[in-house]
Amino acid sequence: MIENDWFVKNLADITNFNILKAYTKESTALGASLVSGIGIGYYKGFDNIKSLTNMSNKLQSTIDKNLRKKIIENWHNAVQKTIEMAD
Template identity: 35%
Template sequence: TGPAHFARAAPESVCYQTNDLLTAMVADGPQAPSALRVDGGMVANDWLVRCLSDITGVPVERPANIETTALGAARLAGLACGVYDSLEAMSSAWELDLRAEPSLDATARREQIRNWTAAVDAVGRYALASKT
């Protein structure tokens, strides 16, 4: 394990954690999303966007303007105040830069997720054991 492994592990862990959240949301909700839309500085990294798509098994869409978190909040406020008359009207200003499609088959995806889960469990057991 060297610096390159840690450099990859950090953003990759974000993808696995996102998959964990998505799995929980789908279990509680009516249906799985047809795509994930992402924003923020991390998604400037094409590899991260593709990794997220592979791990979640869902297409991931990155906007042309990646720093849109505050803009999204402002648009939702505009929707609530009547600036936009519908969700579709509000969303029409969104511009696609990259759409990453999953490239892993279902078997490989499940295996990677099993490995992630096993690693997280092992760290948890180590942390508990070191407290005693």
């Protein structure tokens, strides 16, 4: 998912969160191994592993709150209609 700039940009817009894209394509595996390293005491904590991850860019929301609200409202309506069709 992270390689799809359109998806990540829309995710940032809808959630209103800044999203950092990693250079590493297998970020999940890297994250799991780093957290395991913390778990076994190899790293003292998250502050010690920040330097081991490189971010390629930061995607920020660029839509206004009214548009975001409308998109989320439309999504909820679509989910509700889908549930009603299944009944």
